[in-house]
Amino acid sequence: MHLKIHSQFQSFKPTLIEYIENFNTSGTVFVDGERNKIKLFELGNMTINIKSFKVPNIINRVAYQFFRKSKAKRSFEFATRLLENGIGTPQPIAYFEKRTFLGFGNSYYVSEHLAVDLTYRELVEIPDYPDAENILRQFVQFSFRLHEKGIEFLDHSPGNTLIKKRENGQYEFYLVDLNRMNFHDHLNFETRMKNLSHLTPKKDMVVLMSNEYAKLYSAKTESEIMQSMWFYTDDFQKKFQQKIKFKKRFLFRK
Structure with missing residues (x-):
């Protein structure tokens, strides 16, 4: 599994890995879509959401493995760039990518969960x-x-x-x-x-x-x-x- 964790959240690495490894059986469902699923978890004194992206088809598995950035990685990097530009987005925390012998598998984007109106x-x-x-x-x-x-x-x-x-x-x-x-x-x-x-x-x-x-x-x-x-x-x-x-x-x- 490939992962990147924001520098401010490095101390939570074991907890984040545990959440990803047990994603299917833990957390509170927030969005259960056809393509993606979002679950809520507690991290320290904040609520976070973890977005699980659907496993891509065989062609995109190869593309994400070797040629393109995954949706999770792009989400993390784009969120970082938005904040650098003073544009609001939930705080990016981490992204995870799972790879198998068949190529690219699941990916996850972790961010702060905002309570909004x-x-x-x-x-x-x-x-x-x-x-x-x-x-x-x-x-x-x-x-x-x-x-x-x-x-x-x-x-x-x-x-x-x-x-x-x-x-x-x-x-x-x-x-x-x-x-x-x-x-x-x-x-x-x-x-x-x-x-x-x-x-x-x-x-x-x-x-x-x-x-x-x-x-x-x-x-x-x-x-x-x-x-x-x-x-x-x-x-x-x-x-x-x-x-x-x-x-x-x-x-x-x-």
């Missing part, structure tokens, strides 16, 4: 969510800072931003599900708008987001920002709905 998803799904406009505008400011630092978060979707309420109407934002991310010297306008296209199907939210983004981005007018952001949002939603219809037809035929 909501995710971006609640703003989409709950009508008249308290203080929604203020939260959304601050989220756009957060996303703009991300863009200004050249960070392209490829999974910038409703469930992947955790939001914590602070005093005086202020909110903090934390990115999760980090294994797909690009770091650039500069993000062009098109990439910025595409990066915000997976967040909501609601045009009124896009109008508000465009208004706030225009206050921060002087290279384009509010009208240009709105037109582009809605174009990519609408395009994504149409493709998403087509994918759902295809899956339903396929399952029905089976």
